[in-house]
Amino acid sequence: xxxxxxxxxxxxxxxxxxxxxDDVMVLGEDVGRTGGVFRVTDGLWERFGPERVVDTPxxxxxxxxVGLGLAxxxxxxxxxxxxxxxxxxxxxxxxNHVSRIRNRSRHxxxxxxxxxxxxxxxxxxxxxxxESMEAIYGHIPGLKVVVPSRPADAKGLLLAAIQDPDPxxxxxxxxxxxxxxxxxxxxxxxxxLGEAAVEREGDDVTVVSWGAMMRECREAAxxxxxxxxxxxxxxxxxxxxLDVDTVTESVRKTGRAVIVxxxxxxxxxxxxxMAQIFERxxxxxxxxxxxxxxxxxxxxxxxGEHLYLPDVGRVLSGxxxxxxx
Amino acid sequence: MRQLLTxxxxxxxxxxxxLDLCVRLYRAMxxxxxxxxxxxxxxxxxxxxxxxxxxxxxxxxxxxAAALEPDDWMVATYRDAAAMWAQGYPMELxxxxxxxxxxxxxxxxxxxxxxxxxxxxxxxxHAVGLAWxxxxxxxxxxxxxxxxxxxxxxxxxxEALNFAGVYGVGCVFFCQNNGWAISMPRSAQTAxxxxxxxxxAYGMPGVQVDGNDLFAVYEVTRQAVERARAxxxxxxxxxVTYRLGPHTTSDDPGRYRDAGExxxxxxxxxxxxxxxxxxxxxxxxxxxxxxxxxxxxxxxxRAVELAESLPPPAPGDVFGGMFESPPRHLxxxxxxxxxxxxxxxx
Ligand SMILES: Cc1ncc(C[n+]2csc(CCOP(=O)(O)OP(=O)(O)O)c2C)c(N)n1
Numbered sequence: 258x259x260x261x262x263x264x265x266x267x268x269x270x271x272x273x274x275x276x277x278x279d280d281v282m283v284l285g286e287d288v289g290r291t292g293g294v295f296r297v298t299d300g301l302w303e304r305f306g307p308e309r310v311v312d313t314p315x316x317x318x319x320x321x322x323v324g325l326g327l328a329x330x331x332x333x334x335x336x337x338x339x340x341x342x343x344x345x346x347x348x349x350x351x352x353n354h355v356s357r358i359r360n361r362s363r364h365x366x367x368x369x370x371x372x373x374x375x376x377x378x379x380x381x382x383x384x385x386x387x388e389s390m391e392a393i394y395g396h397i398p399g400l401k402v403v404v405p406s407r408p409a410d411a412k413g414l415l416l417a418a419i420q421d422p423d424p425x426x427x428x429x430x431x432x433x434x435x436x437x438x439x440x441x442x443x444x445x446x447x448x449x450l451g452e453a454a455v456e457r458e459g460d461d462v463t464v465v466s467w468g469a470m471m472r473e474c475r476e477a478a479x480x481x482x483x484x485x486x487x488x489x490x491x492x493x494x495x496x497x498x499l500d501v502d503t504v505t506e507s508v509r510k511t512g513r514a515v516i517v518x519x520x521x522x523x524x525x526x527x528x529x530x531m532a533q534i535f536e537r538x539x540x541x542x543x544x545x546x547x548x549x550x551x552x553x554x555x556x557x558x559x560x561g562e563h564l565y566l567p568d569v570g571r572v573l574s575g576x577x578x579x580x581x582x
Numbered sequence: 583m584r585q586l587l588t589x590x591x592x593x594x595x596x597x598x599x600x601l602d603l604c605v606r607l608y609r610a611m612x613x614x615x616x617x618x619x620x621x622x623x624x625x626x627x628x629x630x631x632x633x634x635x636x637x638x639x640x641x642x643x644x645x646x647a648a649a650l651e652p653d654d655w656m657v658a659t660y661r662d663a664a665a666m667w668a669q670g671y672p673m674e675l676x677x678x679x680x681x682x683x684x685x686x687x688x689x690x691x692x693x694x695x696x697x698x699x700x701x702x703x704x705x706x707x708h709a710v711g712l713a714w715x716x717x718x719x720x721x722x723x724x725x726x727x728x729x730x731x732x733x734x735x736x737x738x739x740x741e742a743l744n745f746a747g748v749y750g751v752g753c754v755f756f757c758q759n760n761g762w763a764i765s766m767p768r769s770a771q772t773a774x775x776x777x778x779x780x781x782x783a784y785g786m787p788g789v790q791v792d793g794n795d796l797f798a799v800y801e802v803t804r805q806a807v808e809r810a811r812a813x814x815x816x817x818x819x820x821x822v823t824y825r826l827g828p829h830t831t832s833d834d835p836g837r838y839r840d841a842g843e844x845x846x847x848x849x850x851x852x853x854x855x856x857x858x859x860x861x862x863x864x865x866x867x868x869x870x871x872x873x874x875x876x877x878x879x880x881x882x883x884r885a886v887e888l889a890e891s892l893p894p895p896a897p898g899d900v901f902g903g904m905f906e907s908p909p910r911h912l913x914x915x916x917x918x919x920x921x922x923x924x925x926x927x928x
Pocket of ligand 1: 700702762
């Protein structure tokens with residue numbers, strides 16, 4: 258099997274979707290001729306032409322709102338918002354229209370569309386380019402929210418999102434685009450939405466994370482193993498719908514949990530995961546659930562990024578705290 | 583400003599349609615007015631949620647909708663029930679929507695009309711996408727979107743016209759400049775002399791038309807629709823009209839506008855000039871009017887009965903509309919609500 262990085266895996270998914278389904282189109286700022294600012298759409302414009310791979314004006318609300326019209330009209334648009342920090346102009350369209358057209362028309366009109374949003378920090382980018390606001394999208398009824406952390410999942414999840422009958426917000430971890438590589442099957446396949454993955458099994462403590470922070474969690478799990486701590490690592494992959502069973506089964510087994518995300522702490526999606534653990538398996542816990550998160554601050558610029566982002570050390574320390582508690 | 587039929591009923595150009603269609607559209611305006619007044623009355627009785635009356639705008643809505651093919655897309659607002667009904671949206675569903683029932687948002691399969699937009703301005707981009715989708719699928723269906731003068735201040739007005747211009751999609755932008763956006767007069771909404779002139783910025787034609795003139799509205803919309811269908815791109819139409827009633831049933835226009843202004847516009851009633859026109863051609867008399875009104879009232883009454891006979895929504899209706907198949911968390915939440923209800927607690 259070929260070895261691809263995460264950006265290449267996403268590119269392959271888009272390529273295959275455009276090839277397989279005539280109703281799929283890709284729209285966004287700079288997604289065509291230049292292949293996207295992260296090159297995720299590289300080569301699509303050349304192969305499928307400007308009718309299906311559309312460079313749009315710089316207008317996020319328009320991209321999503323026109324995309325919704327395209328979706329209701331019978332197409333399957335995959336729209337890209339260049340960075341999460343620039344997705345907010347589209348929030349009105351996402352909250353007031355995309356997420357509710359099915360409900361407000363009682364299934365008569367639907368929005369099978371994917372909104373791809375590169376997110377997260379760690380690449381020393383300019384202001385607004387490091388946001389990790391997936392909890393905002395997770396809070397909106399009527400959306401599915403997906404956050405892959407590895408190439409093989411990224412491809413399968415994106416293909417699943419494109420075929421999904423409902424709108425999907427697809428958050429792509431910018432700092433992993435080229436940092437993780439693995440074997441990715443060449444054929445078209447689907448990784449079902451709403452299923453978490455137990456990425457490695459362990460007995461002492463459950464670490465739950467998603468997206469970009471999975472890399473730090475993997476390294477922390479390695480380091481913990483060297484110190485004799487057996488970590489069970491759960492990659493949520495989909496935030497909504499949340500695979501509660503995989504999380505609670507793991508927590509029931511280990512009795513301890515650490516939740517890791519780079520988004521701000523207050524109201525972060527970790528709070529929802531923690532609440533689910535408390536509601537469903539409080540009495541299986543042997544200690545307090547620990548959160549390792551970004552701070553409730555504006556994401557610092559390049560020179561201060563390391564002060565904000567949880568690193569392997571902070572995840573390890575979270576694991577220790579969970580075991581002591 | 584394009585005008586064909588003056589407020590006193592004089593034809594000052596060539597009629598864009600024959601007498602039969604004129605009679606049919608006049609009848610439609612009578613039905614629309616009957617519907618509108620009935621909704622206001624029902625709201626006062628507490629049978630409808632807040633209602634936004636369109637009295638005074640009948641020619642703008644009926645005349646423009648008449649220029650469409652029955653399967654063209656329409657994306658309109660809370661004040662456009664007449665246009666939606668004229669495009670095939672069942673009246674009982676329009677009433678149902680106003681009773682506060684989502685089932686009112688679900689027209690039959692052959693009716694390509696989205697449920698009315700409650701957010702000001704956000705819906706125009708959808709019409710652009712719809713028209714574009716039709717073109718991509720090789721169909722000649724076009725889309726029309728309705729909005730008010732206030733909506734032209736929203737960012738999405740700009741984004742919609744901009745996208746439509748860039749991709750040359752077959753979308754007709756139909757602005758009903760009814761003079762007011764709640765308490766804000768048109769003059770305070772934009773420094774542009776006309777709304778039609780904004781079209782220049784997007785590389786499309788802009789036309790200003792007397793919105794109370796059924797003939798002129800039909801004519802300019804027909805031209806825009808034909809242009810769109812021929813693949814020649816979008817058009818912005820500004821129909822100058824007037825909201826004779828309050829913004830909604832909760833609004834008191836006495837706080838911000840003169841009764842004199844309203845009276846002046848009453849003299850430009852969109853139905854009256856067509857009535858005179860028909861009367862002068864032997865197609866109108868008081869008995870016929872009474873008959874038309876009576877039939878209209880019955881049609882509206884029937885719609886109200888149907889809407890009010892819908893059974894109340896059940897928990898499954900609240901949860902069932904969110905996704906094609908409800909994910910686990912919604913199934914659990916629905917079960918919880920049902921437990922509360924079974925225990926008499928919800
Ligand atoms: C985005 C948004 N902002 C504010 C409102 C509240 N609101 C409802 S109607 C309205 C005025 C709209 O005026 P106009 O577009 O001229 O249409 P009209 O009501 O006169 O038909 C406002 C401010 C809203 N519904 N949506």
